[in-house]
Amino acid sequence: MSTIVPFGPQHPVLPEPIQLCLELEDERVVSVIPVVGYVHRGLEKIAEKKDFIQDTYLIERICGICSFMHSMSYCMGIEELMSIPVPPRALYLRVIWAELHRIHSHLLALGLLADAFGFENLFMQYWKSRERIMDAMECTTGGRVMLSSCCIGGVRRDIDENQKKFVLDQLKEVEKEVTSLNRTMMEDYSVKQRTVGIGVLSKEAAYAQGAVGPTARGSGLVMDHRMSGYAAYRELAIEPVVETAGDCYARTMVRCREVMQSIDLIRRAFAQLPDSELKTPFKGNPSGEAVIRCEQPRGEVLYYFRGNGTDKLERLRVRTPTFANIPAMLTMVQNCQLPDVGVIIISVDPCVSCTER
């Protein structure tokens, strides 16, 4: 006989409201039914009501954690529709902000994971390092979460020498702190007890269920859309971080190593930063269709645009990474023990407000 236990929408381990109805046999989870809609805002519909320049700031608010990358993908799409060339310096600045966002998102996820298995101290430490990245973003753009520095045709702000020095100093500190924190995450006995061998997703299952981002890379799939070289990633040569075990530990490892990779990327981007205009002026309205893919901290996002020559888009569709990861997440939760559900879910790093928009 099985029991159905609702998990959420208000649950201490979940920062966001999503409900999972867990069908239990004693403590073992037999099946999971997700119940969504608590964060649905009808954002795609609102985007059709506002004009395409206002949409840049609306799209940023799909998700506060990867806000810059959302506005970047949106701008890339409109630029493709209207064939606007982006100046090289703007491309590099976009990479710098995007990678800052990736670091902050990964540190946030690692912290929440630590909180999910009850390691409060580690959570606080990760978030303390994360504040340095927030400071770096605030120093360069003026906003901590909503940077609003990406605009169609380029970027709105430049990074000058003083700001560059500040960002690099902060990165140095973050590197030092996170290296020692990662050691705890990777080697601590009690942490390993909670993550190794829990929530295993095989490579085949990850491929078949269309997992993306660290979830896919933790299962051994070499999939990082940055390799395709959008923005300035072409000149920066990305080596994707891949682990093969497919459990919570492997996914966490991917994030730990990607933080270091992003720090390295920002340094290289600063070293190669070319001099040019910041933005290309443009005229007219978008028309036609475009599809844009972009690698976000949680995986690959897909944007579809259709413009009809007016100042309002006819259709904007966003397929966010967490949406792609939900089938994989349900597979992982099956047959695990009830106390592990929180850890498994947080190890996928779901972002519900992206998923439901």
Add this chain to the structure above:
Amino acid sequence: MTKATAKAPWVVHVNCNSCNGCDIEFLACLTPMYDAERFGVLHIGTPKHADIMVVTGSVNNRNARVLRNLYEQMPSPKVVVAMGVCPATGGIFADGYNVIGGAEKVVPVDVFVPGCPPRPEAMLDGILEGAKILAGKRQNSVTVKPVRRIKIVRPAAPAADPAAAAAAPAPVKEEAK
């Protein structure tokens, strides 16, 4: 007892329809850089232990019931702090087809913290302001207005002229229990 509660308010965080921007800033308040605990603010997971409810995000047809339910579970006296412009007016999502509007449509809000998202300092200020209101509620032993049952209806289609729009009923109909 009175003093103790006002000096150590326990906070429950309810994410309604937020974009996460406010949530991560609220969580940042609890971490060492801003450290809400130095004011005795403790973040807890269950509404039954909480004195202050922090709401982020606007309210939609689906989560209005959840918000109301969580509010009713909190012991009285209680204070609601709305973080960001979303729970104040609906914010950037106010045009959404299923968005009812701000949190005030569903629960009585005591403190509004403006910003999109507000800075963590502003959030802390809002919580402390809420704690003061909480102390007042206790000392004057003001009981909270009897809780009313709400019925959620879809927002009326926008009226053509502004005068009619002003006269149109609010999107949330309230009925006495």
